[in-house]
Amino acid sequence: MKITFLLHNAYAIGGTVRSTLNLAGALAARHEVEIVSVLRTAEQPLLGVHGDVRLVPLVDERPDSAAYDGGHELMARPSALVPPTEVLAHRYTALTDARLRAFLDTTDADVLVATRPALVVVLAEHGPRHAIRIGQEHLSYDNHVPGVRAAQNEAIARLDAFVTVSARDAADHRRRLPGLRTRITDIANAAPRPRAEPSDLRAPLVVAAGRLVPVKRYDLLVEAFAKVVAERPEWRLRIHGQGPERANLLAAVAAHGLGDHVFLMGPHTTLETEWAKASVAVVSSAWESFGMTILEAMHAGVPVVATDCPHGPGEIITDGSDGLLVPPGDPDALATGLLRLINDPGLRHVLGTAGRATVQQYEPATIADRYERLVTELLGARRPGLVAGMGRWLGLAVPGQVRRTGRATPGRWTRWVAPGRAARRAGTAPATETERRPSRPSADCRVDARRDVQVSVDWSDTSGQDLVLVLRHRHGDDELRVPLEREAPHVPLKQETPRLAAHAALAALKPKAADGTRSQSVREAPDAIGDRWTVLLSRTRPPLAEGRWDLYAERAADGVRHRLRAGLVEQRSLLTSEFTGAGPVAWWIPYTTKDGYLALRTFRREAHAEVTALPVGEGSSAVEGVLHGAELGAGAALMGVARSGEAADFEAPVEATGRHLPDGHPSRGHLFHGRLPSLPGPTAPGKVIWDLFLRPASDAEPVRLGRLFGDIVDRKDTDKYPEVTLPTTSGGSVRARYFFTVTNDLAVSVSRPE
Template identity: 55%
Template sequence: MIGRLDAFVTVSAQDAADHRAHLPRSKTHITDIANAAPRPKSQASDGHIPLVVAAGRLMPVKRYDLLIEAFAQVVAVRPEWRLRIYGQGPERSRLRTLIDTLSLNDHVFLMGPHSTMETEWPKASIAAVTSDWESFGMTILEAMHAGVPVVATDCPHGPGEIITDGTDGLLVPPRDPHAFAAALLKTIDDEDGRRRMGTSARATAQRFAPRRIAEEYERLIAELRDARTPATVKIGRRLRRLVGPPAAKDAQRPPRATPPAAVVNAPSIAHEGPRALRPKGSCRTDSEGDASIAVSASGLSGQRFTLVLRQRQGDSEQRVPLHRPDTAKAPWTADLRRDDLSLSEGRWDLYVERAEDGERRRLRATLVEQRGLLSAALPSAGSVTWWIPYRTKDGFLALRTFRRLSHAEVTALRAGDGFLRLEGLLYGAALGEDAALLGISRTAGVSDFEAALTATADRHFQAVLTSMPGPAGMEETLWDLFLRPDRNMEPVRVGRLADDIVDRKQTDKYPQTELAAPAGGSVQIRPFFTVTNDLAFKAD
């Protein structure tokens, strides 16, 4: 098939060289032109967040198992760092088992597929590629565009042709988790060097701008066209250029008379008012946990607009004016501040409403940038509020909100041989001498449980469970977790609200742990997060 082509183009130079080596007699022009990587519209990484990001199909060739093994070595030295792996594929269950085996459940997260990685790379300070083989490496360029240095295996064919080792990333021998861990730690420990590499990475990505790649294709096509043009035609063209253009045959003819224009009485078009709304816009969070909305002017027709937040389960609404842009093409904007808006806990859909006729349309999401939430903190005083903007499955902008008088935030949950250790921070209340962790059963006839709580520092607590009530002959028993700050105080729900993850149930997973049962024997306990991002235990 290749032999019947004028040219065959690969996306890497090494791949083209391999083809030429395997097809030494082919007359086809075999060359390479890289993939184009458009400049993203999202903000760039600031390099502050202790997060490594990898993305791609969960396939054996991607060697995410090696990445997880390497990250276990990183966590042993730098426990504050986290790893997120985006994508789906047949390796997911095997990777989940490896995470459980290495007890990395609070450090490595399988994020599942994401509609666009453009908003996820800026959250990272390092990107990781551990493949045994890459055709090119689009994820490398996407990360570089976001100012994120890439630690990658020097595998065939792409990484080594994109990354300059030590300048915009690091190259590591393939299939060596120890070398990969060392490269990650080197990048983690050198914060200034990491930022310099991030700056260089953005410059590197410009080599793959669509305009430059298009020019390479145009040159190739011109060369191929020239090669197929007969020699006689080329000689004729050169002669015509030397002699000049032939005299026009009609140069001496008088110009034709222009017929009179027909007079047409065009019907007047009645003004039918503003066009139908088609609002679309972006959202960006800041380090205070607030959100800014920008609605494209191209989908709006009218003079005044309001952003309406409507609670999905109920009739509650909040209205925020959209500010008029400075120019016709600038977006309409609104700032959503937790100090100004009182949003009850739940999910809120966002609409744009036109003042002239009251027309209201749901706001379609473009970019939803949540990076600010990774450096924001839960309020240390007053009620506990937290907002997470997100794109719904059908493409609209929504806001998940949490609002509680007090809250116990889980910071770590470690499952060991015969024990479960829970660590966290208490907000909106103070720990007393009789503080305890409570498990409230959802099933009548099944015992609740209580475990002593230890205050380890200001607002920090820890509880260790070594035994649990059995499931009382039932197939499974569920307990919801609460923290009782003191004997005379109301229990506080235990969960995870902070950062940018909308549904913890999908990402924060834990293995079964065998604990002793008070009546003898043992019980298998699996911690999990509910649909409200609260912690619960299940006994089988």
């Protein structure tokens, strides 16, 4: 069977994209699967696509691409197919109309699945009648604007089936659309088992993830977390995602004084590694069509506190058994639920373990099987005369049908293989561009409990050869070469994929193909997964200079070198490991670059002042931290060094504090507190920037203040502080704001009030 998914943009990050890619990958184990992406906005899909799934973009929006469609005359004309009130209607044009219609006019797909209202409308109107046509609802009935709701309702009546992701929403659709012949049912989203290790529930960290939009009620979450911090100040909240509410949320964080506790992390392509860092997950939404983040957190063994909102959380979580449900719209209830788990490590482990059992029912193979059974039932509902001629839709030959081999198979259901795929298997089809392209190396990376970095390289073109890992300093000529050691091949267990359940004959028989061989309803797993090469990089052997290091794999025999694509990068241990303060300060953070490569951020300093908190308010500004590699003494001071000669440098006294850092904090050293009672005023219009240092004693060299420890490579993107009014030494006032530089060091910018 050939199954095609119509997706708005497979190259973006989002719940619909993630769930579609999961389902397509699972179905590709038994069928020919393709994803048609209306738009292409990146070189590669950010979330990755299963290797057996074909990806077909229709309109290229990349300005630097040879296939760029931005200058096409039809791009300037609005779409005539998409409802104008559709949220993304502005992204659809006469060109997307033309490309969609051309595709639908020529496709040989047996099943077409549309994943958003605009595409449901197009599929209903222009999809080929020979195909099974299915619409999906990734929101819910009451969460579309009226024009879109009316257009989609009309389209649903012309489809074979319409699938929601929750039972309650399917019931809503059936109640609102009585008398339709269209099959309306619910099938949950698929949640694949992550490759990352599950959480150890040790870090004092709460994690939420989703688009920054009003319905997620992250404003309510920030308010609730202020109540959490009042009781447990060592805990932090990270919110992963992007969206229009970012500025409002930053303002809410500032208003509650939570700059040291709540962090907006931006989008992340591999959330499985971020769930593995959490000890509690939270969903604060006013409504959820399903709850993919709940499943992802459960897979990581992280207990979830979720609002019992329509429609998804209550269908996934059993309150008190595998998670906690709280009333929506109530910050006190949300804070109480969070504190219940924060204050009870035993309950965290119990609910986290139960969640890992619950999530198994959402395995991709199980969800794919439900879609297969739906298609089987839809096929059976077609006119009886058509059924005998449509067996190939299920990858089957019906009883008595003559297969392409010319031999009859009376009384048997057998697997149908597309001619193109059969030719590729036989080696008679020309190689595709992807098949001709040499493989490129990729690498997984993991930080262990000692903060050493293990790199595991996969390069399929190098069987039997020796490899070298090359680390090259991005802004210098420094280069380090480390031999890679070959791992033993991994032999996976062969797991049987569920068969189509709708036909009793298929369940009862292990059919033979026309040539007498057994038909394969699942792809056989390879006998072994190819060679991998590993190395453990110790922070002390070899010592690396501070900076950013790009990683390459090189064949020792001929010197061919390729930069490593990033696979799974696991940094969890960086949140709970301690820096002892012995020797030079060294901290390594492996990470994925914006263009998808593996890199290593290294910090190495003889002494360092780690900033732990920046208490700020109108008329008040302070710095708290831990000094490593030096001793606090008489004359200790904060120092501001102006970047230009337009302002004077300044000093402010620092005192040691006996206050202890919370358990689990990755710093051990001399705690200090410094307050900035006033600042020099700018002598010219515009902003003045001072870089901040700690002078440990009157006769000591200044030490840079910064935030190096932990797992965050670029603090300037995540650690945000509000602008406040401070007095000047001359009697006026200025507006001042702390910020972290590109090297994660602390600075303060100052401007005159307007």
